[in-house]
Amino acid sequence: MIWVPVTLIAAAAQTGRNAAQSGLTKAIGTLGATQVRFLFGLPFAVLFLVAVVLATGETVPELDLRAFGFAALGAVAQIGATALMLVTMKRANFAVTTAWLKTEPVLVALVSAALLGEVPGAMTLLAIAVAVAGVLVMTVKPGTRLGDMGAAGTGLVAAGLFGASAVAFRGAILGLEGGYLIRSTTVLVVSLAMQTAMLLVWLGLFDRRALVASFGVWRSSLRAGFLGAFASQFWFLGFSLTSAANVRTLALVEVIFAQGVAAWLGQKTSARQLVGMAVVVAGVVLLLQA
Numbered sequence: 001m002i003w004v005p006v007t008l009i010a011a012a013a014q015t016g017r018n019a020a021q022s023g024l025t026k027a028i029g030t031l032g033a034t035q036v037r038f039l040f041g042l043p044f045a046v047l048f049l050v051a052v053v054l055a056t057g058e059t060v061p062e063l064d065l066r067a068f069g070f071a072a073l074g075a076v077a078q079i080g081a082t083a084l085m086l087v088t089m090k091r092a093n094f095a096v097t098t099a100w101l102k103t104e105p106v107l108v109a110l111v112s113a114a115l116l117g118e119v120p121g122a123m124t125l126l127a128i129a130v131a132v133a134g135v136l137v138m139t140v141k142p143g144t145r146l147g148d149m150g151a152a153g154t155g156l157v158a159a160g161l162f163g164a165s166a167v168a169f170r171g172a173i174l175g176l177e178g179g180y181l182i183r184s185t186t187v188l189v190v191s192l193a194m195q196t197a198m199l200l201v202w203l204g205l206f207d208r209r210a211l212v213a214s215f216g217v218w219r220s221s222l223r224a225g226f227l228g229a230f231a232s233q234f235w236f237l238g239f240s241l242t243s244a245a246n247v248r249t250l251a252l253v254e255v256i257f258a259q260g261v262a263a264w265l266g267q268k269t270s271a272r273q274l275v276g277m278a279v280v281v282a283g284v285v286l287l288l289q290a
Contacts (some may be wrong), residue, residue: 138255
């Protein structure tokens with residue numbers, strides 16, 4: 001059950017990273033803020049890997065073609081999902097976008113069964129359904145339209161790609177030898193290196209201003225990069241310990257953490273949101289029982 005606190009730490013760190021990235025978006029634009037999590041997160045991931053090697057005495061495992069392929073699939077899928085998420089946000093409001101994206105655990109279960117043969121049990125499927133329903137109650141007000149077919153399409157594809165990236169990263173981790181710490185951290189470094197290289201080429205060719213601007217606000221970029229790498233480290237640890245469906249379902253508590261941050265900032269929580277949080281918690285309880 002180590003995956004439970006590991007996932008909760010990852011969700012909390014991701015909430016902090018999202019807050020840090022939202023501030024960067026205003027300063028350097030959406031694409032510039034997006035690449036910060038990869039470019040400025042990679043050095044921290046390398047430090048994590050060095051620390052794991054020194055602490056465990058294990059050597060960095062070699063990636064065979066299958067593990068490398070899974071890591072590459074996860075890296076590309078995550079970038080594509082992020083881009084489609086931003087497109088969806090332009091077509092629909094934040095609540096609707098969140099609703100579409102948080103269908104991810106359902107899609108993760110399907111992709112995981114197809115790619116890794118990890119078929120969830122009936123109790124796990126029920127837990128996923130309940131937790132996702134709780135998120136929908138929290139994020140979508142009564143009478144809210146879920147947007148046009150374009151927003152629905154990009155939102156669902158984004159959720160599917162986020163799910164595919166989680167399953168692919170787990171596939172890469174399972175394909176390596178060694179303890180779960182060294183395997184998960186190795187895949188983290190490899191995937192971040194791929195993503196950094198791809199985004200550097202893209203920004204160098206099409207948006208050099210955003211790339212230069214991220215170095216202009218290097219303190220904030222380093223903070224967001226560290227939080228991103230820290231969150232990813234624990235996501236990958238979770239993927240090494242249990243199925244991606246379990247991790248991404250428990251990760252729905254992130255919306256509760258975000259609501260807590262909003263309350264701390266003085267924003268009120270409605271009765272509907274409280275009900276939604278209760279339903280999410282019920283789903284998590286079912287998941288842990290499963």
